[in-house]
Amino acid sequence: MSERIYGLLGRTLCHSWSVPIHAAAGNGAYRLIELEPHELPGFLSRPDIGGLNVTIPYKRDVMPLCDVIDPAAREIGSVNTIVRRDGKLYAWNTDITGFLYMADLAGVELKGRKVVILGGGGTSLTAQAAARAAGAREIAVITRSGPSNYETLSHHADGEIVINTTPVGMYPNTGAAPVNLERFSACQGVLDVVYNPRRTALLLQAEALGLPCSDGLPMLVAQAIAAEELFFNQRIDPAENRRILALLRQRMENMVLIGMPGCGKSTVGGALAKLTGREAVDLDVEIVKSAGKSIPAIFAEDGEPAFRALEQTAAARFGAESGKVIICGGGIVKDAENYGLLRQNGRIYQLDRAIETLPTAGRPLSQGADLAAMAAEREPLYRRFRDIRIDNNGSAAESAAAIWRDFCADSDSQRT
Structure with missing residues (x-):
């Protein structure tokens, strides 16, 4: 060879x-x-x-x-x-074979549907051929300057399957979406050929709407x-497709830790890094590096809004990377925009620990605060962000092992 x-x-x-x-x-x-x-x-x-x-x-x-x-x-x-x-x-x-595999794995049915394809390049030609082969009822190709373009998108609001073949939302320019899916009231499935990040802004919206969807990694x-x-x-x-896909999912996706201040995220993150051989990135540590001062000093001198802006910058930077353990501050869930930044390439774990055991030293918002009230206020936010909740009242090694078991099982399941 x-x-x-x-x-x-x-x-x-x-x-x-x-x-x-x-x-x-x-x-x-x-x-x-x-x-x-x-x-x-x-x-x-x-x-x-x-x-x-x-x-x-x-x-x-x-x-x-x-x-x-x-x-x-x-x-x-x-x-x-x-x-x-x-x-x-x-x-x-062989792209057409890959495309049809991606659609089938996601449960996105093309037969008898109106398919709206975003983009007119080479991958669009593949998507068009795949849609024809699968028996699509109608195919509309949307380009920037063609007869069907983004200015006339309302003419195709009855599109049932939306397929993105453009590079919009691809790493490193993550966070952008080529269209708003709410413009397609009949939408029943979304495919995006971009595979880095795993969940583009388009796919995050599809998830929020409860639509079957997939990134382009299964196609690749x-x-x-x-x-x-x-x-x-x-x-x-054919089983090799699923085996290799699961292997790549494990390598590419981040494990993101959230939870109340003092719940053990840094300790568990370190244990998880040791268990998996991954790099652990503590966003608070990165914020201190970029600000040149401690977190208590940032709060005292610049205020919480300044800290949250630095936090979002760190989440955007590391959330777009792959294969990391990302350790977040307790209040990262206070800004809804951080969800997409962390979720785009990550599976999010909330660590849960008994309130009475949470330390407060060095944590500006915890000192003198009613932690039970803080936990109650933040619980809906943690629930919105998390994929799974992990009990961290035992050892850090036990929690790390539980996260890794779930992470591997999720990669094998091919859930989107």
């Missing part, structure tokens, strides 16, 4: 997850191949090419350089998989497995 070239061909690939996907599928030779446009012809003429995936901006550019193009890929108008066989370059588009995994089958001309057990 190592004598032939396998990899992802593109221009800027620093945020790609393709290498770990293909490695998990058994292709240890797979690598990232960054080329400038003028380098494509020379590279694709190499006789030692085994199999390549192709990503933006080259999915169309490589087509004239291939010898045989699968009819389905030619109809879509782009290719994402190239294999050299008998001296010729054969090309396919399934198209890669389909490509591996073409690389080596052999079938792969």
Whole structure:
């Protein structure tokens, strides 16, 4: 395998997850191949090419350089998989396989539905082909300047499935959504091909509305497995899609700890980092670094609003990252905007400890406060933020183990 070239061909690939996907599928030779446009012809003429995936901006550019193009890929108008066989370059588009897998896994039914597709690029062509193959009743493609555009979106308010194929909301520019789902009163499902963050602003709104939805990671995994089958001309057990997807979910998603001041978040976070080998990020520590003064000093000199602004900045920065243990201050739930910042890439755990055991030293809002009243006031906020509540009246190691068990089970379940 190592004598032939396998990899992802593109221009800027620093945020790609393709290498770990293909490695998990058994292709240890797979690598990232960054080329400038003028380098494509020379590279694709190499006789030692085994199999390549192709990503933006080259999915169309490589087509004239291939010898045989699968009819389905030619109809879509782009290719994402190239294999050299008998001296010729054969090309396919496995994105449609990945797209249909993503929709099926999320329980988003395309058959008989009006599908509204946001964006007109190469991935939009794949989504259109997938919707046709699945028997969509009607397909509307929304672009910035086409006949159906964002100014005329009201003409498609009866859209039942909304699909985002644009990069809006993608890391590092998280938090933006291409449309407001409330404009689609008949909406029954949402798909977003963006996979970092796991939950874009569009998907967070879909969750809030109770709609079945998915990010693009299942599509990425399934198209890669389909490509591996073409690389080596052999079938792969379909169960590999779920296994690799669960593995990536565990690697990518953050574990976020919230709860009352003094409930043990820092201690449990440290135990969780040790258990999992992850980096623990304490937002309060980061706030102190950025402010150049202690938290009591920030409250005394600048006031709580200034502290909350620093807290939100820290939540935005680290909530957009992957694979971390994020330890939050007790009052982070007071600002509703922090929910999306933490939830976009994280599973949120509220640590619960008996009120009478909570320390107050060094905690400006706890000193002299009625902690029972504070807990009662904040409980609806914690409930709004959390995915699960963890009893932390035992040891930190026990709580960390409970969080890790739940986190692994959630990754395996493929819940969105």
